[in-house]
Amino acid sequence: MKSELAVVLVSGGMDSCVTAAVADQDHLLAFLHVNYGQRTERRELKAFHDIADFYNVQSRLVVDVMHLKQIGGSSLTDERIEVPGADFQRKGIPSSYVPFRNANILSIAVSWSEVIGAQKIFIGAVEEDSSGYPDCRKEFFETFGRVIRLGTKPQTDIRIITPIISLKKSHIAIKGMELGAPLHLTWSCYQSEDVACGRCDSCALRLRGFQEAGIEDPLPYVIRPKYR
Amino acid sequence: MKSELAVVLVSGGMDSCVTAAVADQDHLLAFLHVNYGQRTERRELKAFHDIADFYNVQSRLVVDVMHLKQIGGSSLTDERIEVPGADFQRKGIPSSYVPFRNANILSIAVSWSEVIGAQKIFIGAVEEDSSGYPDCRKEFFETFGRVIRLGTKPQTDIRIITPIISLKKSHIAIKGMELGAPLHLTWSCYQSEDVACGRCDSCALRLRGFQEAGIEDPLPYVIRPKYR
Numbered sequence: 443m444k445s446e447l448a449v450v451l452v453s454g455g456m457d458s459c460v461t462a463a464v465a466d467q468d469h470l471l472a473f474l475h476v477n478y479g480q481r482t483e484r485r486e487l488k489a490f491h492d493i494a495d496f497y498n499v500q501s502r503l504v505v506d507v508m509h510l511k512q513i514g515g516s517s518l519t520d521e522r523i524e525v526p527g528a529d530f531q532r533k534g535i536p537s538s539y540v541p542f543r544n545a546n547i548l549s550i551a552v553s554w555s556e557v558i559g560a561q562k563i564f565i566g567a568v569e570e571d572s573s574g575y576p577d578c579r580k581e582f583f584e585t586f587g588r589v590i591r592l593g594t595k596p597q598t599d600i601r602i603i604t605p606i607i608s609l610k611k612s613h614i615a616i617k618g619m620e621l622g623a624p625l626h627l628t629w630s631c632y633q634s635e636d637v638a639c640g641r642c643d644s645c646a647l648r649l650r651g652f653q654e655a656g657i658e659d660p661l662p663y664v665i666r667p668k669y670r
Numbered sequence: 671m672k673s674e675l676a677v678v679l680v681s682g683g684m685d686s687c688v689t690a691a692v693a694d695q696d697h698l699l700a701f702l703h704v705n706y707g708q709r710t711e712r713r714e715l716k717a718f719h720d721i722a723d724f725y726n727v728q729s730r731l732v733v734d735v736m737h738l739k740q741i742g743g744s745s746l747t748d749e750r751i752e753v754p755g756a757d758f759q760r761k762g763i764p765s766s767y768v769p770f771r772n773a774n775i776l777s778i779a780v781s782w783s784e785v786i787g788a789q790k791i792f793i794g795a796v797e798e799d800s801s802g803y804p805d806c807r808k809e810f811f812e813t814f815g816r817v818i819r820l821g822t823k824p825q826t827d828i829r830i831i832t833p834i835i836s837l838k839k840s841h842i843a844i845k846g847m848e849l850g851a852p853l854h855l856t857w858s859c860y861q862s863e864d865v866a867c868g869r870c871d872s873c874a875l876r877l878r879g880f881q882e883a884g885i886e887d888p889l890p891y892v893i894r895p896k897y898r
Binding site: 503505506507508509510512513514515535539540541542543544545546549550552553554556557576577579581582585586588589590592593594595596 | 731733734735736737738740741742743763767768769770771772773774777778780781782784785804805807809810813814816817818820821822823824
């Protein structure tokens with residue numbers, strides 16, 4: 443019998459979907475989604491609700507934080523900056539990095555968790571085989587965990603869980619299949635909202651992962667380049 | 671000649687006003703204000719702009735984060751919970767604690783600082799002689815500083831500065847007078863927006879500070895109890 447409540451950050455992409463599948467194994471679930479003015483906000487929100495319906499999650503919080511768009515500085519939130527294409531050799535941080543986004547999102551998750559009594563926050567960040575965002579590193583989450591202990595009530599006990607942080611994208615796809623995660627309900631494309639472009643950084647990482655795993659990605663794509 | 675840019679978190683209260691006065695001594699200023707659905711939001715925003723006008727600050731960011739009100743759990747954001755009165759003997763955390771608020775606010779400040787190139791974030795948190803909020807402790811800010819280093823670009827260098835964290839309220843009032851801070855433009859009351867109530871936790875801490883400092887508080891009050 444599940445008794446412990448976990449907040450799961452569900453963007454609507456495959457990483458957060460597989461993370462939800464892991465959390466679902468032995469937790470009661472509450473789903474948090476953050477709209478931050480990203481290009482494909484509407485499509486991601488649909489994916490969030492579809493995944494929440496799939497897991498029969500009643501406790502949902504959808505938050506609009508417009509400040510990340512006001513602040514800009516990323517191709518995801520500023521239309522004047524181009525979304526980067528696939529570049530697996532890239533050194534440095536791509537223009538899709540939204541400054542300090544994960545700290546903003548985690549802070550919301552902690553506030554909510556403290557009020558509803560959740561003891562874990564699941565986040566589908568990926569360090570290896572990822573886009574190179576600084577706020578996706580293990581050390582970042584470990585240190586944020588210390589901030590949670592210091593910045594909440596003494597009786598509050600909230601831990602950050604990153605179940606897929608060390609996995610390659612192909613392993614995430616395989617894990618998702620094994621756990622019966624509804625990958626057909628997810629959305630990953632940074633560029634478009636109807637048919638995935640197949641070309642942006644996020645599509646490329648996803649397609650390569652499925653190709654390496656030898657699994658057919660269930661989403662529709664404009665084009666499916668071979669990335670492996 | 672000032673060259674370094676600092677973001678100052680200006681709620682509109684006396685602590686943030688004195689903090690702005692400290693930052694103004696040797697920094698170019700950018701002011702950040704966060705509306706989070708607190709009871710006296712409108713009055714605090716006016717104080718923010720009045721203080722920004724006083725220091726001739728052009729770069730202002732006003733952010734509406736409605737999620738702290740959605741989440742609730744505090745007398746500041748949930749009308750069903752009573753605002754605590756003065757109780758200097760209180761043990762534990764008062765109902766005016768907004769869960770993990772300072773992490774939410776600092777995260778916004780870091781995102782903005784990274785985009786505009788600010789190297790310092792000034793925040794007027796007070797640990798001693800304060801309300802006992804866990805997210806006002808030195809350790810919290812020190813550890814958050816480590817999260818900033820880990821979660822932003824390698825070339826980003828942002829430090830959190832808490833110039834009044836160890837001061838008693840009376841010393842903050844004196845420091846404000848010495849620096850010519852516009853304390854008459856500030857707002858501290860948690861309860862009302864026209865004339866300060868004089869009774870809530872925040873009014874009581876403020877009035878006691880001025881009384882201990884032997885300075886007349888320039889704000890209008892419904893009643894000015896003797897708190898020392």
